[in-house]
Amino acid sequence: MPEQAHGLTSVAPFSNEERSVVYRAIFTRRDVRSQFLSDPIPDEILARILTAAHHAPSVGFMQPWNFLLIKEQAVKDQIHSAFQKANAEAALLFPDEKRALYQSLKLEGIKAAPINLCITCDRERGGPVVLGRTHNRDTDLYSTVCSVQNLWLAARAEGLGVGWVSIFNTADLSKILHLPKHVVPIAYLCLGWVRELHASPELEAKGWRKRLDLRTLVFQDQWGKSASEELKVSINNRDPGRP
């Protein structure tokens, strides 16, 4: 098909320097709660990171996402209350020995961040039958998460911190943001400039949980069958956060 031939362009690996920039974005990205500055985010930069999100892969090119920016203080206040209610419920679920540490952790930056952003998934966007979604209905949710991660990495390159707040009753979020029934909130993000970030994930730094050894997570050809020793050696040499 001539359309196909015309649509292809030559590509090459990025240079060593360029590759290291992509890895730097990946390895220094953090989930930010406490380091937000109040300076406003220019529309031009917001447009860039939203465009990055919009260029995520999506099942059947469904593009099921919407981007709901929250700037109004009254809306942030309602969201913050919904978080506080859910977080109090959450604390009760932890065993006694972990509850005090849980309650000491700051898990959101809703009011401190100049902009909040709820990325949603419209489950009806592609019509009743979506290419690639015929056997797993949740692939539209997965596509939306890909857009979250694109935005997060673009934000890191811009110097913006992002924090994903997931401690909400979904019904509260949907009500406050007036979401239609067929639209699911996937990620509630706090966005703002940062001058400092944690060198390692905050939950690791605060003793909540350790990074796993990647070599134990890689299998070959079937579950539980260890990867080759050569690959494990390469992994051990490369992982900047290895335990």
Place this chain on the structure above:
Amino acid sequence: MPEQAHGLTSVAPFSNEERSVVYRAIFTRRDVRSQFLSDPIPDEILARILTAAHHAPSVGFMQPWNFLLIKEQAVKDQIHSAFQKANAEAALLFPDEKRALYQSLKLEGIKAAPINLCITCDRERGGPVVLGRTHNRDTDLYSTVCSVQNLWLAARAEGLGVGWVSIFNTADLSKILHLPKHVVPIAYLCLGWVRELHASPELEAKGWRKRLDLRTLVFQDQWGKSASEELKVSINNRDPGRP
């Protein structure tokens, strides 16, 4: 807390050139089906992209992912059969006027790609109560998708193409790969070197579906309330794939 102070490092926005590298990875990433070369992928490069995946954000630092590399031809053959069965079922779901186009699309590169990779989510990894997962049990699935997108962008920088195949009955995949009951396959990926990629998403190039106008997808403060004109102008100036 001194631990916190010690854990913080200064960060700055990437330079203009560095930022453009991150955006290039994002904008030129494609879902590859037909452009795979058969050359092997060195362990060192595999280790780099797996490490990128392992540094994705995860709810409660749960790190619920495993990486199951498929190299053996017999396993690929079984997976390919499972795809063919599901894809025949899928074709019947489309209305007559779309079925011929659907059937003409190549939707997988299972046998052509030198390595397949199934990224899974272990739903029990963090124990019965996971920080941040108390109100939405699916956030572990979302974390795993973040790791997929990290790997995909790292692969683009390396010159590797990635194709996500989602047309399977989950039970078939789980059986072929011997997954335990508490482990869910999230993404079945085909990986291989590419010298050419589609300039725009293949499904767009082949007339399946158009890219949406990002300006219509951005709201402010509540669902349906349009973003500012200034932001829309900025978006229109920045989107390299705008319709």
